[in-house]
Amino acid sequence: MPSGSRRDGTDGSGRPADGWQGKNNDETDDDEDGTMSENASIQDDQREVTTGAQGPASRDPTSADPTSSGSAARGFRHTGEATISETALHPRRKSRRIMVGPVPVGGGAPISVQSMTNTPTTDINATLQQIAELAAAGCDIVRVAVPSQDDADALPIIAAKSPIPVIADIHFQSKYVFQAIDAGCAGVRVNPGNIRHFDQVGPSICRAAEDAGISLRIGVNAGSLDKDIYAKYGGPTPEALVASALKEAHMFEDVGFHDFKISVKHHDPVTMVQTYRLLASKGDWPLHLGVTEAGPAWQGTIKSCLAFGALLAEGIGDTIRVSLSAPPVEEVKVGCKILEYLGLRQRHFDIISCPSCGRAQVDVIQLANAVTDGLKDITAPIRVAVMGCIVNGPGEAREADLGVASGNGKGQIFIRGKVVRTVPEDQIVPTLLETAREIAGRMEEEGKVPEGASGPVVIPVTETPAEHRRRHPAHGQDAVSAVEAA
Numbered sequence: 001m002p003s004g005s006r007r008d009g010t011d012g013s014g015r016p017a018d019g020w021q022g023k024n025n026d027e028t029d030d031d032e033d034g035t036m037s038e039n040a041s042i043q044d045d046q047r048e049v050t051t052g053a054q055g056p057a058s059r060d061p062t063s064a065d066p067t068s069s070g071s072a073a074r075g076f077r078h079t080g081e082a083t084i085s086e087t088a089l090h091p092r093r094k095s096r097r098i099m100v101g102p103v104p105v106g107g108g109a110p111i112s113v114q115s116m117t118n119t120p121t122t123d124i125n126a127t128l129q130q131i132a133e134l135a136a137a138g139c140d141i142v143r144v145a146v147p148s149q150d151d152a153d154a155l156p157i158i159a160a161k162s163p164i165p166v167i168a169d170i171h172f173q174s175k176y177v178f179q180a181i182d183a184g185c186a187g188v189r190v191n192p193g194n195i196r197h198f199d200q201v202g203p204s205i206c207r208a209a210e211d212a213g214i215s216l217r218i219g220v221n222a223g224s225l226d227k228d229i230y231a232k233y234g235g236p237t238p239e240a241l242v243a244s245a246l247k248e249a250h251m252f253e254d255v256g257f258h259d260f261k262i263s264v265k266h267h268d269p270v271t272m273v274q275t276y277r278l279l280a281s282k283g284d285w286p287l288h289l290g291v292t293e294a295g296p297a298w299q300g301t302i303k304s305c306l307a308f309g310a311l312l313a314e315g316i317g318d319t320i321r322v323s324l325s326a327p328p329v330e331e332v333k334v335g336c337k338i339l340e341y342l343g344l345r346q347r348h349f350d351i352i353s354c355p356s357c358g359r360a361q362v363d364v365i366q367l368a369n370a371v372t373d374g375l376k377d378i379t380a381p382i383r384v385a386v387m388g389c390i391v392n393g394p395g396e397a398r399e400a401d402l403g404v405a406s407g408n409g410k411g412q413i414f415i416r417g418k419v420v421r422t423v424p425e426d427q428i429v430p431t432l433l434e435t436a437r438e439i440a441g442r443m444e445e446e447g448k449v450p451e452g453a454s455g456p457v458v459i460p461v462t463e464t465p466a467e468h469r470r471r472h473p474a475h476g477q478d479a480v481s482a483v484e485a486a
């Protein structure tokens with residue numbers, strides 16, 4: 001921290017110490033009212049974006065062992081370092097690499113999955129318990145909300161005990177950013193649009209992050225867009241969201257800070273895709289993908305699959321967060337499955353089941369659901385086929401590790417395309433489950449279960465008041481009443 005500079009971004013006299021405005025007047029050409037001029041707009045943005053990680057060499061994963069970082073020393077699970085994830089789809093966009101604790105983001109690193117706890121951060125035990133569940137489901141990075149001083153006070157323990165790197169999510173009060181950095185968080189998400197006096201405190205935030213060796217995320221959201229940019233573009237259009245992101249990115253880079261990623265989230269998948277495409281064309285920042293406020297599990301999953309699928313297929317995206325009005329662990333399962341089905345993460349459990357038709361001689365829907373639910377804790381990369389008749393059954397089952405084709409009140413059980421047993425219809429499910437567990441056990445013995453493997457996605461449709469009470473005992477009667485009234 002340079003002398004004469006305080007963490008509130010002033011020099012003690014109320015004037016900015018060396019704030020953005022002083023640095024940027026010549027280059028970003030902000031209007032007096034704070035809006036971006038045409039010269040700084042995205043249409044005219046010709047600014048050269050520095051390539052490559054610009055942080056200290058100790059944070060360059062190509063020149064330093066990430067296990068030697070402070071965050072690794074705190075016992076983070078090591079993820080995402082083994083291979084560069086590539087796919088048969090469009091080659092990955094070349095982004096620069098940053099580190100979130102020991103997890104590399106960008107620069108060809110495997111695409112990481114993030115989620116956010118929904119426990120009160122002040123409830124340290126509940127938050128750590130939820131983080132452990134998220135990590136077990138395959139989450140690489142977790143974010144926690146810091147809306148109050150009590151939440152900030154909980155960060156040192158949470159950051160120290162979490163098995164995966166913790167990012168503090170800060171709105172409004174910049175003092176919590178500094179507290180999160182001091183607490184040992186692996187990163188901080190800031191939304192410059194609603195951090196008070198961000199122009200003044202921004203340089204101090206960058207210096208504190210650089211000193212601590214952590215990265216930041218600029219998180220632009222349609223719902224909290226800078227009001228001047230909103231007015232200029234007439235709403236949270238792709239151009240407006242990208243203009244906001246560029247403005248903040250250039251602020252960071254003008255003070256020499258480059259260890260940040262960007263998100264430009266929107267609730268509409270089409271707008272979201274257009275926004276990220278536009279942003280991706282403007283520079284090499286690592287991008288955090290998200291469809292914000294995507295809705296309950298069913299709708300949100302579809303929106304996220306559409307938007308993430310479109311972008312990831314084009315090679316855009318370095319880390320993802322699925323946002324669902326559902327338990328956070330379901331976000332992680334959906335995120336992992338999106339990556340698996342795009343060939344961007346090693347496949348885990350998978351089920352193939354036919355849609356059934358007039359030829360079906362068994363209730364395929366019930367059978368498929370029973371098998372999926374019965375194997376929801378399986379993490380081995382086993383593929384199980386459930387077919388309603390023998391028309392396609394044997395053929396599909398040949399592609400699977402295990403399968404069943406039904407007919408005449410019986411089920412033919414296949415292992416790798418060979419019939420091994422024929423069982424009565426009421427024995428199909430128990431036989432499949434038992435055999436699947438035997439095969440999964442052998443895979444585990446052979447070391448074929450990848451780290452962070454998750455079971456199949458089981459989307460909760462409803463939550464009873466009793467279930468809600470069990471999940472949120474601290475929320476009290478108001479929350480329970482709300483569920484009961486819904």
Ligand code: SF4
Nearest residue numbers: 354356357360388389
């Ligand atoms: S496998 Fe048989 S029951 Fe299932 S959809 Fe195909 S033809 Fe219909």
